[in-house]
Amino acid sequence: MDLNNPHTKFFKELAHCLAPLDQQLVNANNYVQRSVVIDRIQTNDQEVIKAIIHNDYLRKNFTSDVNGTLVFNSAEFITALRQREYSYDGETRYRNFIGLTIDRRPIDDYAQENVELDFPYKDTVLKAGMSTTDVKHSNEPYLNKIIAKDEIIALTEPKAFCNTKQYGDIDPQQPNLLIKGNNLIALNSLASRYTNKIKLIYMDVPYYFKENKETDTFAYNSNFKLSTWLTFMENRLQAAFELLQDDGSIWIHVGEDGMHYLKVLCDQIFGVDRFVGTLPRKTRSGKSDVPFNFSQDFDWILVYTKTTNSDTAIVGRRVNRKYYETPDFPGRKWRTADLSKQTTTAERPNSDFTMVNPKTGKKYPVNPNRSWAVTKDTFQEYYDAGGIGFPDDYDFMKGEKPFRRVFKDEDDKKKKSSVASDLLLKDFIKTLMNNAKTTKKDEFVKKQEFNYAKPEELMKAIISVTTDEGDLVMDCFSGSGTTAAVAHKMNRHYIAVEQIDNQLKLSEQRLINIINGQDKGGITKEVGWKQGGGFIYTELANKRTKLIDQVNVANSVDDVWKLIRNLKANDYQLNIQLSNLYQNNELVDLAAVKQAVVDILEPTQLYVQAANVNDPDEEIAPVDRQFTHDFYAGKELKINE
Known part of the structure; x- marks a missing residue:
């Protein structure tokens, strides 16, 4: 039997009714020419459709009576034509297949197509601010890639810098950076200078929880619903991945509830052949008052790389060996x-x-x-x-x-020695299993009452097996600055991005102490750190803060409305909200108007485009204008006050 045209009752009846019409439909061997028939049906060939529905067998199985009108089910009929072994003769429509199908075709038939995880809002961008004021703003706007294309372009274009200052001695070619700003916007701004240049990206992401948590590192973002959290992560992972160099790696720290969802998402973004491995981190000693009487005492680190060559040494350890130097081999230990x-x-x-x-x-x-x-x-x-x-x-x-x-x-x-994933690797796994919880060594962080900082020992273990001195490390969820602190002490270059003010102040002072030799905690003694180095602190220029300040000092309701009318914001949601507020004539009390405007402005990200850095209306200081120009031109970065 010809498997391309099986002689089932379906095909016999179809050949019988179409043969008299045209030899292009049924050939001399009485085989149905499927592609020709499908094309005729899709173009509504009345002669072909009439012949089909006049056949008793085909009419019974492929038509419906809708209020006395006979309706031909063309989509189902075409599906039947495409099936190799489709039959109405038996108890099932499929002779050999039982399982998942798409349009009634087994997934096996989709050899050249992808079956992927999908979720609501997949094709959107989520700005997701993470300032302390965001707790009360739970309706984060989604920017659909089609209907909000202009907003997304504006959002992801390079931004100007402001409040730039330098601490200590820097390497102008590759200065350490502490950046204030939304990390999605920062990642897109970093792309022009750092694409394919970062060796290690560490991301301690806001955890997804099945149940709302009253307290966590990000009180607002940690309680994202699943689809929102996945969108939030997808946007940032895609942007970060572009910055990674080919033999670099990205380490994503995630909680138990979100780990498996994130693994599937990462496979989809990066590709399954770029998955390196999963590592557990012990977060606490076992508890007794737990669901199902099972104490889950770990969170997880997902590791991916940019290369698809599995022979590439993405991680490795330098083994400390004893060398001799003898007269018979001068200069060669x-x-x-x-x-x-x-x-x-x-x-x-x-x-x-x-x-x-x-x-x-x-x-x-x-x-x-x-x-x-x-x-x-x-x-x-x-x-x-x-x-x-x-x-x-x-x-x-x-x-x-x-x-x-x-x-x-x-x-x-030689390449570094391999890193084992089991307990045989004493130093690395010992850190993950025993020394990765916040300890008394992190005194500076503990004094600031920042309860969720990852310990320096953990970051040392990761940085040690993924980088060499002089490599570039990035943390775009910087928090208290642990990654930057450890990278500095281990003579790596670093970029740290954070938005929340109190965490930025903590990071800034922490790095200043390291430069001045005043940091005695963490891994300082272990690595023999003394003092030195430096970093540049800078901010993505944000018009929101200045605008809110202007609103708060306005002397009349008319002054507030004037500020709103003069606002140039490429933000559809913001403009709609302010327009609606402006139309509300019931608001006449100055304090009420101010509060209403501030509530609308607080969650927005009104960043200044780098292209507008010279615009006098943006009020960017000369030092920041020069820094912005040099940054995007790939020049040396020097802070000339």
């Missing part, structure tokens, strides 16, 4: 390694020989159970290159076996 293999001499007969030290003549018999790693023929080659040494060559050397000599410059060229 070396270490010892095993010169035998886990194979017997019977298995490797070419390695079954007594090794003789060319300098002293001392003989070293082979161990029959562990043959030499070199053969009789290759011994001299390795020895002449310095690759084989003997214990009787050096007074300080212990042992009774020849050794393989490995030079330090050879080690330096």
Whole structure:
């Protein structure tokens, strides 16, 4: 039987009724030409449709009576035509398939199509401010990519900087940055300068909770509904991913309730072949008063990379080894390694020989159970290159076996040692399992009553296995600045983005203390940090703060309305709200008008476009105008007061 045109009753009846019409519909072998029939039906060929519905069998299965009118179910009929083994003869319409379908076709038939996780508001942008005033503003506007295209373009265009200042000594080519602003807007502003340049991105994202939490790092955002939270994350993950260099990695810290949803979303954004692994972090000791009598004491870190080459060393450890420096190899430090293999001499007969030290003549018999790693023929080659040494060559050397000599410059060229995901990796996993909770070492953070800071030990463990000195690290949910603090002490460059004022002040002072040598907590002693370095503090220029200040000092209702009329805001939602308020003639009390306007302005993100940095109306200081120009031109960043 021809599987492309099976002789089921359906096709027999169809061939019977269409054959008299046209040989293009049914060929000489009485096979239905499916594509031709489908095309005729989709173009409403009355002759073909009339022939079909006059066939008793086809009329019974593909028409409906709607108030006395016969309606042809063309979509269902086309689906039947497309099925290879579709039949109305048996108990089921499908001979071989039972399972998930799309338009009644098994998913197997969609070999070239994608089946993906979908959720409400998927194709939107969510600004999602995270200032302390946002707690009372729960109706975050969604910007649909079609109907709000202009708003989204304005939102994601590069922004001007303001209030820029420098602390300590910076590297003008790659200065450390502490940026105040909405992280979605900041990520898009960073793109022109930092695309494909960041080695490590760490994101301690606002957790999604099935139940509302009264207190958490982000009182507003942590209580997002699931679809909102996924949209919030999608927007930021897509923007951050563009900044990551090919052999870099992104580490996303997430709670139990949202972890599996986020994993599927990340697979969709980054691709499943870029998934590196999942790591648990122990957050507390077990509790007894818990649902189902099961204490969930972990949160999770999802790790992805930008490359699809699994041979790339995304993570790795530098092993501390003991090296010797001897007169026979001046300027080349070396270490010892095993010169035998886990194979017997019977298995490797070419390695079954007594090794003789060319300098002293001392003989070293082979161990029959562990043959030499070199053969009789290759011994001299390795020895002449310095690759084989003997214990009787050096007074300080212990042992009774020849050794393989490995030079330090050879080690330096090799990729880092692998990072195991189990308990055999003592330092890294020990940190995740035992030392990753906030401890008394983080005294500066604890004094500021910031209860949710990740400990410096955790960030040291992550930065150690993902970066080298001089690499660039970014944290766009910076919080109290732990990532920046650890990166500074470990001689990495960093970018930290935060919006909440009290957390920014905490981060700023924390970094100042590190520069001045006043920070004694965290990993300071462990890494031997003293003092030095520097960073640039800057803000995305925001018109909202100035406008709110102007509203609060207005002397009359007319002055408030004048401010609103003069406001240039590419924000549809804001303009509608202010317009509606302006039309409300019942508001005549000055205090009530001010409060109503401020309530509308507080959750907005009225940032100044970088293209308008020279506009006098934007009131950007000369130092900030120069910084903005240099930033987007890729020039050295110097703060000239």
